[in-house]
Amino acid sequence: xxxxxxxxxxxxxxxxxxxxxxxxxxxxxxxxxxxxxxxxxxxxxxxxxxxxxxxxxxxxxxxxxxxxxxxxxxxxxxxxxxxxxxxxxxxxxxxxxxxxxxxxxxxxxxxxxxxxxxxxxxxxxxxxxxxxxxxxxxxxxxxxxxxxxxxxxxxxxxxxxxxxxxxxxxxxxxxxxxxxxxxxxxxxxxxxxxxxxxxxxxxxxxxxxxxxxxxxxxxxxxxxxxxxxxxxxxxxxxxxxxxxxxxxxxxxxxxxx
Amino acid sequence: xxxxxxxxxxxxxxxxxxxxxxxxxxxxxxxxxxxxxxxxxxxxxxxxxxxxxxxxxxxxxxxxxxxxxxxxxxxxxxxxxxxxxxxxxxxxxxxxxxxxxxxxxxxxxxxxxxx
Numbered sequence: 001x002x003x004x005x006x007x008x009x010x011x012x013x014x015x016x017x018x019x020x021x022x023x024x025x026x027x028x029x030x031x032x033x034x035x036x037x038x039x040x041x042x043x044x045x046x047x048x049x050x051x052x053x054x055x056x057x058x059x060x061x062x063x064x065x066x067x068x069x070x071x072x073x074x075x076x077x078x079x080x081x082x083x084x085x086x087x088x089x090x091x092x093x094x095x096x097x098x099x100x101x102x103x104x105x106x107x108x109x110x111x112x113x114x115x116x117x118x119x120x121x122x123x124x125x126x127x128x129x130x131x132x133x134x135x136x137x138x139x140x141x142x143x144x145x146x147x148x149x150x151x152x153x154x155x156x157x158x159x160x161x162x163x164x165x166x167x168x169x170x171x172x173x174x175x176x177x178x179x180x181x182x183x184x185x186x187x188x189x190x191x192x193x194x195x196x197x198x199x200x201x202x203x204x205x206x207x208x209x210x211x212x213x214x215x216x217x218x219x220x221x222x223x224x225x226x227x228x229x230x231x232x233x234x235x236x237x238x239x240x241x242x243x244x245x246x247x248x249x250x251x252x253x254x255x256x257x
Numbered sequence: 258x259x260x261x262x263x264x265x266x267x268x269x270x271x272x273x274x275x276x277x278x279x280x281x282x283x284x285x286x287x288x289x290x291x292x293x294x295x296x297x298x299x300x301x302x303x304x305x306x307x308x309x310x311x312x313x314x315x316x317x318x319x320x321x322x323x324x325x326x327x328x329x330x331x332x333x334x335x336x337x338x339x340x341x342x343x344x345x346x347x348x349x350x351x352x353x354x355x356x357x358x359x360x361x362x363x364x365x366x367x368x369x370x371x372x
Contacts, residue, residue, distance in 0.1 A: 003280070003365070010279045014272050021268040030260030034308035039327030043314055046328075053317040055325075059332040071336040078343035085350045142317050147339045214317070233339060240346050 051210040052140040052219035060145065061225040065204040069189055072229060076186045079236040086243040113164030121163035128156050136230030140219040146226040150233025158241055166252045173242035178235050185232025192221055192228065263304040271297035284352040284362045288345055295341055299334055306330035 029035050042063065043055055052058040060068050136149025161169040172178075193204040201207060204221070211218035274294025281287040306327030312319065314328035356362050 007280055010276065014275065018268065018272060022265065025261055025264040025268065028261070028264060031263050031304050032260070032307055032309035034306065034311070034327060036305075036327060038329055039306065039308075039314075039325075042328060043316075043325050044321065047316050047321050053315060055314040055316065055328040056331045056335065059328055060336065064329075064332065068336055071340050074340050075343045078340075078347040081347045082343075082350045085347075085354055143313065143315055145335075147335055151339060151342075236343060240343065243350075244346075 047213060050206060050219055050222060051213040052222050053214060054140055054142060054145070056143070057139045057145045057222060057226060058219070061139070061222045061229075062204075062206050062219075065193070065221075065225065068225075068229075069193065069204070072186060072189055072232060075236055076182070076232065079182065079239055082240055083243060086246070118163050118165075121159050125156055125159060128152060128159070132156070132230075132234075137223070137227055138216065139226035140223045141214065141216070146229030146231075147233055149226075150230040151237060153230070153234040154237030154241070157238055161241075161245065161249075166249055166256070169245075170249055170253060173238055178238045178242075180235070181231040182235025182239060185228050185230070185235060188228040188231070189225060192225060263300060267297045267301040267304065269297075270294070270300060282363055282365070284355060284364060285349065287364065288348045288352065291348070292341065292345055295337075298337070302330040302334050 042059060046055045046058040046063075047053060050058045050062055052062070132149045132153035134149070135144035135152060136146050139145030139149070157169055157172050160172065196205040196207050197203055199205075199207055206220040206222065208220035208224065210220050217223065271294055274290050274297065277290030277293065278287055281290060306329065308324060308326050311324045311326040314325040314331070316323075352362055355367065359367055361367060
């Protein structure tokens with residue numbers, strides 16, 4: 001099919017879809033007129049039942065924890081897929097390196113990194129790690145949780161790379177701890193659920209002591225699952241940055257030697 | 258009609274994302290279009306869960322019973338944002354492989370199947 005014919009076909013179909021969407025959406029309750037019972041019920045009971053003040057995470061890691069387990073494994077499978085696609089194949093490697101070596105040294109000068117960027121990175125880095133850990137561990141109390149905290153933590157190696165410290169970036173991202181965090185995070189979620197089964201209750205039941213509402217160690221498994229998810233997201237994203245930057249980092253390291 | 262505006266914005270973003278995917282000449286552009294398309298679900302979910310006068314569903318400093326927006330749709334959304342980023346990474350790695358193996362990132366030219 002020619003691209004013009006396809007565009008025409010799409011525009012006709014999209015116009016039809018738009019009409020159906022308008023007809024369907026016009027009868028929905030208008031924005032702000034919330035009617036669903038679920039939101040009312042869960043905001044009334046979550047704080048008493050689970051001792052977690054952030055209801056969003058009470059839903060994520062408790063009421064709908066099974067759903068989040070699935071989401072977490074989509075993330076895990078995507079990261080594994082990227083690692084699989086970018087695995088170095090033995091017959092390509094030699095010829096690629098020859099190509100790269102020639103190309104990069106001619107075209108790409110390593111850009112100088114200003115002192116201001118280097119110093120401010122070192123200052124911000126500590127703050128970011130503390131902030132990431134804080135977000136990941138306080139999900140049950142305030143907005144945040146494992147997903148958000150993990151992404152903040154995983155962006156620190158990128159900052160190190162941008163500041164020009166390629167050696168430190170390589171050292172951090174290729175550490176076995178990264179893989180351990182990813183796999184341990186993914187597996188830990190399942191293990192927390194299975195312990196509930198062994199104890200004779202339902203999968204992913206909140207079986208830990210709930211503690212006092214508002215304390216850091218409260219809300220039972222919600223806090224634990226949040227931390228475990230944080231580990232997995234950190235490990236996953238750090239590995240993604242590592243494989244995407246691997247070729248550039250390797251050639252830079254070679255040039256430094 | 259005006260109160261339904263954000264539903265229509267969600268539909269509008271969805272259709273533009275779809276248009277980009279259909280007419281795209283570059284696989285990287287296509288992945289970005291998919292990300293745009295996906296943001297329409299965020300607008301839709303926020304609209305569904307919003308309540309006039311409602312605040313964030315976090316009871317750290319407000320008493321239980323204060324009117325809040327629906328936390329369920331927010332829980333769905335926050336996992337989706339992170340998961341979408343990794344799925345985009347997976348798709349982009351396929352684009353890199355397509356460029357290596359077929360020497361093209363134009364979906365039109367990806368016609369040959371090789372073993």
